[in-house]
Amino acid sequence: MTEPPFPESFARFLELRGLSQKQLAVRVASSVASVSRWKNGHSLPKLPMAETLDATLDANGKLLASWRVAASGAAVPEWARTLSGIEEAARTLHIVSPVLVPGYLQCASYAAQVFRSGWPLASDDEVARLTRLRTERLGKLPRLRVTAVFPVTALTCFDDEARKEQAQHLLELVATGRVSVHLVPAGSILLDPASTLLAFRLHSGELAISSDHADGNVIHDAASHERLQAHITGALAVALPARHSLAELKDLA
Structure with missing residues (x-):
């Protein structure tokens, strides 16, 4: 059923x-x-006022649905859509990756090794296709600003060629002003989250959080946002500040 216009x-x-x-x-x-x-x-x-109005007027989400239609042309919250739709509607992304450099920030040689390890039966052409899609993704999201947290071992566990290329790639991304990197130093443990966690702040003001798993991506309900944001805050707490991480990357490049 089509939602009535917001003023009505x-x-x-x-x-x-x-x-x-x-x-x-x-x-x-x-x-x-x-x-x-x-x-x-x-x-x-x-959005915060629309939510307050909905609650004050006992609209049970109906007024908020009309607001979403007016604001974005869709009655469902942006976090309930596809990940690609969320990416395109986002202005910032906080991402915590417990093992690897986040996919958005991977260079070609690093991404290719990740895909060859994760999909050992894939052909060279398929690995090349997946690598191209991954490494081109951030360039197709020019409005997105990224803050990434991941362990320094995500770099040091790779061979010299991939490590150096990946570190240099990260330095170039940081230089654009769109990307901030926070490395979890060797000796510190990133206990949570157990899988890659992505928190998108959309242009509408809404928050969308997703996580990556072996069998696909999960977009989380708003009821879990507070708990999941605590994982991101915790990861930032054990990571190096951005300028110290930058110095570490220069040593690895």
Whole structure:
């Protein structure tokens, strides 16, 4: 079923609750002018306010669904769509990889070794295709800014050629200003998360979190976001600051 336009839905729930625009403005700590603009379709509230309005007006998610249609053209939250859709809607990404350099940041020789190890029966052509897709992905997301946490052993466990090429590639990405790298030093243990964790902040303000597994990618429900964000915070806590990580990369290149 198509959701009604946001102004229409907003006006209906405002009437059902028996509130005036002034009364609602007081309850949600906003101005009467802002409430009037939302009701008349002259502007949209930001996501946090849309959630507050939905709760205040007892709309049970219906007002929020109308807001999503107006804001992005789809009633489902952006975190409930495909990973590629989330990537394209994102402005920042915090990624924690417990073993390897994250796929977005891998160079060709590093990615090829990862694919050959993970898919031993794949042909050379298939490995080359997968490597190309992986190494080109970040370039196709020009608005995305990435903060990555991974262990220094993700580099040192590879042969000299792949290690040096990968370290140089990371230095070049950092130099663009789009990528920040935080290395977990040797001797420190990254206990959580057990699998690669990706936290996307979308242009709408919503948060989408996914994780990589052997049999595919999982997009997590919003109810688990707080717990998963704690893993990212914990990983950053044991990692080196960005400038120290940069110095470590220069030594490895």
